[in-house]
Amino acid sequence: MQTAEIHRRWLDFFEKRGHTVVPSASLVSDDPSLMFTVAGMVPFVPYLSGLVPAPYPRATSVQKCIRTNDIEEVGRTPRHGTFFQMCGNFSFGDYFKEGAITFAWDLLTTSEADGGLGFDPKDLWVTVYEEDDEALALWKQHSTLPDERIQKLGKDTNYWSTGQPGPAGPCSEIFYDLGPEYGIDGGPATDDDRYVEIWNLVFMQYQVADVKSKTDFTILGELPKKNIDTGLGLERVAFIKQGVQNMYEIDQVRPVLDRAAALSGTTYGADHTDDVRLRVIADHVRSGLMLIADGVTPSNEGRGYILRRLLRRVTLSMRLLGVEGPSFAELFPVSRDAMSAAYPDVARDFDFISRVAYAEEKTFLRTLGAGIQILDGAVAAARADTTGGSAPAALPGDTAFLLHDTHGFPIELTLEIAEEAGVSVDHEVFASLMQEQRDRAKADAKAKKGQRADLSIYKSLRGLGETLFTGYDELEHESRVLGIVVDGQPVTEAREGQIAEVVLAETSLWAESGGQDSDQGLIIGDGFEAEVLDVQKPVPGLIVHTVKVVVGTIGIDARAETRVDADYRRGATQAHSGTHIVHAALRDVLGSGAHQAGSYNKAGYLRLDFTHSDALSTETKSEIEEISNLAIRSDFEVVTREMPIDEAKALGAMALFGEKYGDRVRVVDIGGPWSRELCAGTHVSSSAEIGMISLISESSVGSTNRRVESLVGIEAFRNFAAERAIVQQLTSGLKVPRGELITKVQDLGAQLKLAEKRIASLEAEKLAQRVPQLMAGAERIGSLRLVVASLGAVGSADDVRGLVLRVREQLGSDPAVVVLAAAAGDKPVVIAATNAAARESGVKAGALAKLGAQVLGGGGGGKDDLAQGGGTDITRLDDALTEIRRSLEA
Structure with missing residues (x-):
């Protein structure tokens, strides 16, 4: 069956x-x-x-x-x-x-x-x-x-x-x-x-x-x-x-297992270790498919981290089976076909699902490549540190943990590569560091959990009925106080100066949801006034107003009027409708694969995350902005309708990933089918009311998601006005027409770079003139010729490095050490160099630079012949040189 x-x-x-x-x-x-x-x-x-x-x-x-x-x-x-x-x-x-x-x-x-x-x-x-x-x-x-x-x-x-x-x-x-x-x-x-x-x-x-x-x-x-x-x-x-x-062999899972076995040349049932890896692949591919279908995308925290971990375990298991290249394009379609009979949406949305999964695999394969290079170096160092074969080479546990924690390199692969090179791994230290990390994560999670309100306090309030939202049609509404909560406890009244949570029978104030921030406004009654700080839905059907009582006392059963700040609501509706318009413009320019993956909007501002792997060019961003503003200029009618969800989907209304919908939904049309989405938020009545959209940034929020941010309405105008003022100041100060401003700034930049090169050259020449003086100050410590000096303020550490090398050349073939310290900008720097004879006698530049840096309150090191250190305490340059000289005298 x-x-x-x-x-x-x-x-x-x-x-x-x-x-x-x-x-x-x-x-x-x-x-x-x-x-x-x-x-x-x-x-x-x-x-x-x-x-x-x-x-x-x-x-x-x-x-x-x-x-x-x-x-x-x-x-x-x-x-x-x-x-x-x-x-x-x-x-x-x-x-x-x-x-x-x-x-x-x-x-x-x-x-x-x-x-x-x-x-x-x-x-x-x-x-x-x-x-x-x-x-x-x-x-x-x-x-x-x-x-x-x-x-x-x-x-x-x-x-x-x-x-x-x-x-x-x-x-x-x-x-x-x-x-x-x-x-x-x-x-x-x-x-x-x-x-x-x-x-x-x-x-x-x-x-x-x-x-x-x-x-x-x-x-x-x-x-x-x-x-x-x-x-x-x-x-x-x-x-x-x-x-x-077992469950890995059922019809919804086994096809992926079989495909992984075929790709790796493995026979299922022949080897227990390989069988476990094949089962992991089959299970995690299915899990990844279903998570992405429900709107989860890879990230470094929360649900996204769990998804990333599952997908990376698939890649790791395939690699341990001998498959080093991409495999998701072979595995995910098989899982789609196995699951689509029960969940048709995985077939319908597979374009989105596959792009998210394949991009994550590509990113992790690059991570593996970089990690292997680091690990190879660490393995070589471990083998080099083993002298005379007296002890087996071992990779430190903290190195394995660093690879895992910082570079995302799996411990399983570290163990395998190290074993092939004949190097053990200090797994006890690694496990200890991992446990410390888990303990920190648990403590953090516990602290966050402790900050959450106990939802049970809303049980009796929700039992009184669902809070009716009237704000689609009105900004003011007469209601009644059903409940009051102060400091997490139900009370009968809230007094002047207190912060309280107030539940009303009805409200015109929008509760934060669907990406739209909560309304601002007031709750006013006989003898009291409260400023609304936040509005939330802690449980389905219950709207809770967090308020500060500014006048009087609010009591249970009191009549109360909700008053929405009209300017703020206008800005919020402009931003929410603007989000729909930017989403439609993105899909116009980038194609239907650009799905909204999250949003936030409030008066004057919108943020939209969408599925796309590559950064947008300047031209693409301008095109999206232009299409958005042309839609505003077209004065499209904005129509909202309630209907059964199946009817809405039949009309082509977009159901956004990660959002949850009931049997009846609200459909928002802007320009008819040009933008048709399921959305419960508040909106303008025509697109011209949005006023203006100004994209201010575009960035990455993961390997598969991008983010655009925009100012909306009057905030967009103010942003343009501010930029216009800057341009006017520049054209006035530089005495050029606006059309020539870019060329003028580019010319000034080129002139500045040329001047900086000339200054650097002059400073280098000036430092070079100090070589005879430094040579004259050379001293002997035993068989070593030593030049130790503080240069005072210099242009850069590179200038000091060049001078150190010149002095070292002048000191000849006898054992010689040069250590110069300086203030490069506002940072202290110490640079040491040794010649071949000095290194043969055991003097290493890296150790000297590190010693000086410790005195300066920082760190440093480098090669045996040339090394650099730095710190934070610029007043201790002479102390650092004294400590280095003392170490050479010892």
């Missing part, structure tokens, strides 16, 4: 039993505490916890998930995958244990011909929480399982909670027995790999508090509404139903 068929049967089964089919949410989670959607229940948490009223009594989904906390186990076990699909059925105060158990047994054991999954009951085991006699009795009543195949287990395995105060409850897990050839008898209680968990039924029954650990908490009592949350691992069922050994 194909994986997509299991997917279809699951949804059909539960839809026929009254469940609302909910499409998979994005892999990018709405939950601020999660980087990704890590479980099928994540999109339903607000309903399961009671934070938001559920829009349906029962639901079902097949949810895309990503987990990377045990990434090192991928490929080593039959069940670990970074991307997986979780089938779930959910009840929000509707059916409970009996319904969940009955549905599970019926779907699993109903024959394939009748729409079920066709499992033989003799292959199934069930576990229940040891104190849950109700679930035990229900399994005995509704299944044909013998008593010995229903096992009682403890809290550590069969009790679910979030780890935080809130809903919790016992669970019941269903296992498939692979057979005696896979392990020992005794059922799931043995914790043996023979028994594969395929389905977990969670009975959210209790409210818990004082949570100290997974097994240590206090049960406060039963929930007023008991919920069901279940999860069936689609890949696990697929590998059982397809008769293969």
